[in-house]
Amino acid sequence: MRTLVVRLDSAGDVLLAGPAVRAAAAGSDAVTLLCGRQGAAAARLLPGVDEVLEWDAPWAGFDPPPVRAHDVQDLIHRLAARCLDRALVLTSFHQSPLPAALVLRMAGIGRICADSEDYPGSLLDLRHHRRPGRHEAEAALDLALADGFALPPGDDGSLRVLPAPDTRPLTGGGPYVVVHPGAAVPARTPSAPWMAAAVRALTDEGHRVVVTGGPGEKALTAAVADGHAVDLGGRTELPDLAGVLAGASAVVVGNTGPAHLAAAVGTPVVCLFAPVVPAERWRPFRVPHILLGRQDAECAGSRARLCPVPGHPCLDSVGPAEVTAAVTALAGTGAARGKTRARRRGPARGRRQGPNEGQAQGPAQGPNQRRPAEEVTA
Secondary structure, eight states, X not given: OEEEEEOOSOHHHHHHTHHHHHHHHHTOSXXXXXXXXXXXXXXXXXXXXXXXXXXXXXXSSSSOOOOOHHHHHHHHHHHHTTTOXXXXXXXXXXXXXXXXXXXXXXXXXXXXXXXXXXXXXXXXXXXXXXXTTOOHHHHHHHHHHHTTOOOOTTOOOOOOOSOOOXXXXXXXXXXXXEEEOOOSSGGGSOOHHHHHHHHHHHHHTTOOEEEOOOGGGHXXXXXXXXXXXXXXXXXXXXXXXXXXHXXXXXXXXXXXXXXXXXXXXTOOEEEEOOTTSOHHHHSOOSSOEEEESOTTSTTXXXXXXXXXXXXOHHHHTSXXXXXXXXXXXXXXXXXXXXXXXXXXXXXXXXXXXXTTTTOXXXXXXXXXXXXXXXXXOO
């Protein structure tokens, strides 16, 4: 059986689809992941993915392309040529799967499944209803389970990526804390001056700090590092960033893709979480973490891309001392993470793994179980 998993949007969204992808892979001969260009690098890091198809949908992303008939027809032909048997269309809680389902139906895919509150007509074979309050990773896995897939034995449903490269030539030797100041959505991270103050506070407490950022964030990372930290702005592709995060004692980051990448490599996260989206759905998943930020701020639930409140009070009101205290509290939880990292990253090659391959020793956990020490919140 050949299965298609659809997860459009960004790298973070694709990483959160990982447990559902692994469940699909365990019950399929091959898995193709359809995603946008912004999520393609993350898709290639997921265990269980045999092929990545890139397509920017006109109904998804921050800068969607115009609708062009020939683009849609080209995608239909590409999908039809793969003789896919079934599809899981994964979306966020506020999105509709029906535009994607229409394209998949036109490509001749026999069984299409998705969460949908809208009436799907003949577009869906399984219209699943999301349970209230589910984390995005859990909701995606719930859909896969509802369609008859199951995680392989020993897989606890945490986020995982393939093994990351050794990035010590970038970070240098010795312990360090990562500060990632950027985000695709500006409202979801503190201001650059605030991040720079946090870096100074961490170095004053004796932490060695590494600042990370993408190619378009070099000016931001330089301003935040400001001579106090190692500046890796623009120097890491996503696999390298996974390696940098995996080697860190803790990561300080907003609600953005690197927070989920840190969770996938098992590194504790101090998450500066703006409440423009609900924390219960988007917080770091199944990894020790502390949330900082006013969750009752005026912007709560607004899904705003730019902060609608002067001064960005939900995040910029957090004091640097709160960050250093959170890092200190979490850094100790990373001391015994060696086996956990191996479990989160998954197998180096191939889709399948045996029941115990890549797993930490100890009792297996069900995909929906909480382990008491996994989440630390403030």
